Amino acid sequence: MTIASFVVKNALRNRRRALLTVISVAISCGLLVTLLTLQRELTIPPESEAASLRIIARNKVSLAQPLPSKQLSIIEKIPGVVAVSPFTYFGGNFREETVTSFAQFAVDPVRFKNLIVEGRIADGNYDDFIADRTSCFVGADTMKRYGLKIGDRMRFSGTFYPVDLDLKIAAVFQGTVDDRGVFFHHKLLDELMGNPGTVGTWYIRVASAEISNDVIAKVNDAFANTSAEVRAETERAFQMGFISMLGNVKLLIGSVSTVVVFTLMLVTVSTMSMAVRERFRELAVLKALGFRRRELFSFILAESFGLALVGGALGIFGAWALWTGIDLQKLTNGFLLYFEVTPRIMATGGVVAVFLGIFSSISPSIAVARLSVVQGLKTLD
Amino acid sequence: MAAEPIVVIRELTKSYLQGDLNVTALNGVSLDIQPGEFVVLMGPSGSGKSTLLHIIAGIDRPTSGSAMIQGINIANLNESQLADWRNQNVGFVFQSFNLIPVLTAAENVELPLLLTDLSSAERRKQVATALELVGLADRGHHRPDQMSGGQQQRVAIARALVTDPALIVADEPTGNLDAKSAGDVLAILQSLSRDAGKTVIMVTHDPKSAAYGSRSLHLEKGEITA
Numbered sequence: 001m002t003i004a005s006f007v008v009k010n011a012l013r014n015r016r017r018a019l020l021t022v023i024s025v026a027i028s029c030g031l032l033v034t035l036l037t038l039q040r041e042l043t044i045p046p047e048s049e050a051a052s053l054r055i056i057a058r059n060k061v062s063l064a065q066p067l068p069s070k071q072l073s074i075i076e077k078i079p080g081v082v083a084v085s086p087f088t089y090f091g092g093n094f095r096e097e098t099v100t101s102f103a104q105f106a107v108d109p110v111r112f113k114n115l116i117v118e119g120r121i122a123d124g125n126y127d128d129f130i131a132d133r134t135s136c137f138v139g140a141d142t143m144k145r146y147g148l149k150i151g152d153r154m155r156f157s158g159t160f161y162p163v164d165l166d167l168k169i170a171a172v173f174q175g176t177v178d179d180r181g182v183f184f185h186h187k188l189l190d191e192l193m194g195n196p197g198t199v200g201t202w203y204i205r206v207a208s209a210e211i212s213n214d215v216i217a218k219v220n221d222a223f224a225n226t227s228a229e230v231r232a233e234t235e236r237a238f239q240m241g242f243i244s245m246l247g248n249v250k251l252l253i254g255s256v257s258t259v260v261v262f263t264l265m266l267v268t269v270s271t272m273s274m275a276v277r278e279r280f281r282e283l284a285v286l287k288a289l290g291f292r293r294r295e296l297f298s299f300i301l302a303e304s305f306g307l308a309l310v311g312g313a314l315g316i317f318g319a320w321a322l323w324t325g326i327d328l329q330k331l332t333n334g335f336l337l338y339f340e341v342t343p344r345i346m347a348t349g350g351v352v353a354v355f356l357g358i359f360s361s362i363s364p365s366i367a368v369a370r371l372s373v374v375q376g377l378k379t380l381d
Numbered sequence: 382m383a384a385e386p387i388v389v390i391r392e393l394t395k396s397y398l399q400g401d402l403n404v405t406a407l408n409g410v411s412l413d414i415q416p417g418e419f420v421v422l423m424g425p426s427g428s429g430k431s432t433l434l435h436i437i438a439g440i441d442r443p444t445s446g447s448a449m450i451q452g453i454n455i456a457n458l459n460e461s462q463l464a465d466w467r468n469q470n471v472g473f474v475f476q477s478f479n480l481i482p483v484l485t486a487a488e489n490v491e492l493p494l495l496l497t498d499l500s501s502a503e504r505r506k507q508v509a510t511a512l513e514l515v516g517l518a519d520r521g522h523h524r525p526d527q528m529s530g531g532q533q534q535r536v537a538i539a540r541a542l543v544t545d546p547a548l549i550v551a552d553e554p555t556g557n558l559d560a561k562s563a564g565d566v567l568a569i570l571q572s573l574s575r576d577a578g579k580t581v582i583m584v585t586h587d588p589k590s591a592a593y594g595s596r597s598l599h600l601e602k603g604e605i606t607a
């Protein structure tokens with residue numbers, strides 16, 4: 001026998017308790033990792049740099065109200081505006097799907113090219129998209145998900161608009177924050193709808209982030225007191241408004257995580273002090289045999305550390321395997337895009353587990369330090 | 382008696398504060414014990430037998446007076462020195478065996494050796510010798526719950542003598558045993574003092590057990606009366 005095998009035997013002596021401790025630590029660490037991943041997921045989009053250069057202008061009344069196409073020439077002339085394109089949400093269902101998780105937008109292909117600056121053309125040719133009025137420009141994630149290739153056709157049935165689309169894939173983009181969208185010619189939509197002379201929103205790129213507030217004010221002012229007043233805001237603000245129902249998500253997740261970690265501590269701490277308390281007599285015997293406090297501390301620390309680390313590893317890698325293994329994008333209809341459990345998040349979980357191991361051995365160690373051999377021998381088993 | 386006494390106790394007192402009350406467990410005990418003696422401590426409950434034994438064994442400290450063991454005043458040792466000292470010089474046998482339930486007999490006996498520099502082969506050899514001495518050479522791989530009380534107490538004796546200490550202390554070692562097992566345990570303790578030259582100090586309530594010793598001491602209200 002060695003000191004190490006003695007510690008292992010001690011840790012596993014009450015198998016059920018050891019198992020319960022490991023499971024509760026595993027579940028809590030897994031939950032913590034999941035929450036941190038969710039928090040990251042929900043805060044990624046606003047962190048795209050290119051997005052802060054873009055403005056979306058919509059009808060002041062509501063998003064569903066269209067804007068007149070003739071506003072284009074006015075917006076174009078506003079100083080600081082580098083590019084502008086109509087940007088109309090089609091919201092159709094792909095093939096036989098009842099809910100389609102990626103958006104389709106009608107744009108002006110030539111103008112739109114100057115708006116998407118962060119992506120790259122992964123396949124096909126953007127000029128083919130410009131040239132063919134019935135073609136579309138598709139995100140790489142969508143291509144991959146449906147196993148599509150250049151030249152394939154994508155059919156959408158309108159939900160918003162009483163028309164259907166039949167588009168030919170001309171080019172594929174990749175490297176934007178959300179590589180799922182499908183873009184097609186606004187002219188096609190206009191034709192199908194009988195040229196109503198309206199667009200959904202305007203997509204505007206400004207020269208620099210510093211002047212975006214200025215440009216927003218000018219766009220708003222330009223149409224003040226007209227029949228179609230607009231409300232312009234940064235793409236970031238627009239997206240945040242979209243997930244405004246998530247409100248103080250960061251705060252919420254933060255507090256839930258804190259509660260999880262706290263509960264986790266209570267569980268492990270109480271398990272460890274239980275494990276030590278029921279062993280008081282034995283620890284007193286060990287002391288009598290010549291084991292010093294230092295050695296008894298290290299037994300306790302090794303045991304709580306071992307349990308916390310095994311539980312933590314199970315929980316952290318379990319969460320990683322789970323979220324890496326299942327297609328959350330499909331499962332949540334695109335609400336969760338990447339849900340990537342990053343090394344940083346896993347490390348955070350690991351730090352919590354390590355801290356837990358140390359923390360839960362504090363109170364038992366104090367108890368053991370105080371324990372006199374004579375008192376310990378008097379405790380009944 | 383030619384040899385130096387192994388235990389020299391002078392004016393030892395131990396008192397406890399119980400609430401406002403000062404309880405005197407030992408009241409000026411002086412005592413010499415020679416190497417190889419088998420001293421039996423007797424006396425009514427609460428007379429201070431265990432307290433005296435604990436102080437001699439270095440797991441409790443006196444309120445005043447001195448306890449010199451092999452020329453060392455153990456009151457002067459700090460906690461960790463005292464722990465080392467116990468490991469090398471004292472073997473403990475308790476009334477309720479106090480074996481570690483998750484360890485086998487051999488592992489229990491090996492425990493105090495984990496604190497020494499011995500190699501695992503040397504440890505195994507000493508464990509085997511100790512188990513053989515108590516007649517349990519073939520039980521090394523059994524866990525405590527697979528053994529009778531008498532066997533468990535013999536394992537405990539093996540654990541007490543595996544480090545080859547000069548002093549073995551036993552607090553009512555036969556208190557939980559039937560007559561036959563008690564006889565076995567007492568015979569082993571007797572042979573340790575008689576044949577191996579160990580100094581054995583045993584507390585007991587049973588006059589028949591006392592007959593195994595070489596000397597009996599009677600404690601009454603914290604004082605030695607005979």
Ligand SMILES: Nc1ncnc2c1ncn2[C@@H]1O[C@H](COP(=O)(O)OP(=O)(O)OP(=O)(O)O)[C@@H](O)[C@H]1O
Nearest residue numbers: 397399404405406425426427428429430431432433
């Ligand atoms: N921790 C303590 N706190 C207060 N009083 C104590 C403590 N330990 C022992 N005593 C008191 O000291 C006295 C002697 O106790 P001790 O345990 O030495 O008696 P004993 O002779 O071993 O008795 P028994 O035969 O019942 O084991 C008793 O009056 C006891 O109540």
Ligand SMILES: [Mg+2]
Nearest residue numbers: 430431432552
């Ligand atoms: Mg007693």
